[in-house]
Amino acid sequence: MIGREVQPVAYPRGEIRPSDFRVVEVPVRDPRPGEVLVRNTWTSADAALRLRLREKSPPGYFPAFPLGAPMDGIMTVGEVVASRVDGFAPGDTVWHASGWRDYSLVEAGGQALGGVGTLTRLDVEGVPAQAYLSVLGxxxxxxxxxxxxxxxxxxxxxxxxxxxxxxxxxxxxxxxxxxxxxxxxxxxxxxxxxxxxxxxxxxxxxxxxxxxxxxxxxxxxxxxxxxxxxxxxxxxxxxxxxxxxxxxxxxxxxxxxxxxxxxxxxxxxxxxxxxxxxxxxxxxxxxSNAHLLPEMTREVGAWIREGRLRHRETVVEGLERAPVALAGLMRGDNIGKTLVRIDAAG
Incomplete structure (x- = not known):
């Protein structure tokens, strides 16, 4: 199986440009024990990613993205296609933090983004999966x-x-x-x-x-x-x-x-x-507040069901346009959450 991934090739000087990134095709192997293979469907564009597109990120923050490598630490939702972990089965909708790529091999239980991005099975009954990248994430x-x-x-x-x-x-x-x-x-x-x-x-x-x-x-x-x-x-x-x-x-x-x-x-x-x-x-x-996730999802989920909380989305189509989505967010082109809908290859 072949999948695509977005890699930075230069640290932006000022505004983000598409030429600061490349999209490459990479082989996708089968999951090993303890891993889940996910076909990603939605990924996030967040202003904080700009802090990691530097030679050095701010002290105490997540590390800078290395050039010419996949960008770990970006929230993503997708569907499990193969699993070698109890509790995760093909067809499950999950979130994880290995975004800006078609397919991700994710280690179950491996802490990501301080616990916020750890592989988690999602309840999507009555809720679109991408809501877990915004209002429920x-x-x-x-x-x-x-x-x-x-x-x-x-x-x-x-x-x-x-x-x-x-x-x-x-x-x-x-x-x-x-x-x-x-x-x-x-x-x-x-x-x-x-x-x-x-x-x-x-x-x-x-x-x-x-x-x-x-x-x-x-x-x-x-x-x-x-x-x-x-x-x-x-x-x-x-x-x-x-x-x-x-x-x-x-x-x-x-x-x-x-x-x-x-x-x-x-x-x-x-x-x-x-x-x-x-x-x-x-x-x-x-x-730093991952312990509040259950409280937040309970309270916010109730407000959504009651129709009291709106969550607008600005959607950019195609994995290859993820850098365009981030550049637009930094310019202020968005209203609500900026999301990238991934068209997975293969």
């Missing part, structure tokens, strides 16, 4: 853990979410609304602002490219905010520090404004406000 866990455990959402909090038209941001905003909070979202276009207001039902939203972020935030929340969920960093974080009330909290899951930057940008110039206003600023990763 690592993105859902990031949103849930960040809002309820890291930011410790409290009664009466006013919440601002940056990149709110993306997957994680959109889920955070909706979760806060479900719990009865005033929620403000920001995004990078008028179309996305309409999506936040008309489809997600946020209380206020603004296009950060259309004017001053501090002024737009002040207009949306004249009395300030209590929680800032940060996907962006940079000028968004600076604006949040200026708007947070006493005892405010910041949950930082990403800083996409820095991912393509040739040099690390300077930090916020108003960080002293964290001292004067007793602020809590805490970064986190989904992989």
């Amino acid at each position: 690592a993105s859902g866990l990031t949103a849930y853990a960040g809002l309820f455990h890291i930011a410790a959402l409290r009664e009466g909090d006013v919440v601002w979410v940056s990149a709110a038209a993306g997957c994680v941001g959109g889920l955070v905003a909706q979760m806060a609304k479900i719990r009865g909070h005033r929620v403000i979202g920001s995004a990078g276009s008028a179309e996305k602002v309409r999506y936040l207001l008309d489809e997600l039902g946020l209380d206020a939203a603004f296009d950060y490219r259309a004017g001053s972020i501090p002024e737009s935030l002040r207009e949306a929340a004249p009395d300030g905010i209590d929680v800032y969920f940060d996907n962006v960093g940079g000028d968004h974080l600076r604006a949040a520090l200026g708007a947070l009330r006493k005892g405010g909290r910041v949950a930082i899951c990403g800083m996409i404004s820095e991912y393509d930057a040739p040099e690390p940008p300077p930090g916020p110039s108003n960080l002293m406000l964290a001292v004067t206003n007793d602020l809590t600023i805490r970064g986190f990763r989904a992989s």
